[in-house]
Amino acid sequence: MSIPVAPIGRIIKEAGAERVSEDAKKELNAYVVAQAETIAKEAIKYAAMAKRKTVKADDIELAIKNL
Template sequence: MGELPIAPVGRIIKNAGAERVSADGSEALAVLMEEFGTAMAKEAIKLTRHAGRKTVKSVDIKMAAEILK
């Protein structure tokens, strides 16, 4: 099991407009969110190091998201 709790992921799906969400649907999205989040974090770390910093900032995350689109 991953880091993201399943219930909040289910709420995200419901907030997007689903009437009902299965546990395996929530779990599948959580796995994909973790995979994408990890990839984005790794890209943000590269950007942070390139800028000569140790602290990942919001600008690094936003730039990483643009790169991974």
């Protein structure tokens, strides 16, 4: 799974960078995807504990707080 690299580049530029290398975009992309997967897995556990198949925003928020 991956997030398109262009939006990652825009995020870095919006943070103040004048120019961004492709390697920098790819590195941040890999980190963001890994963190998102970790959060998603934790949120799925909270949804399951609540006997739901649907992951809700509250599950995501709880997962972020508890990681």
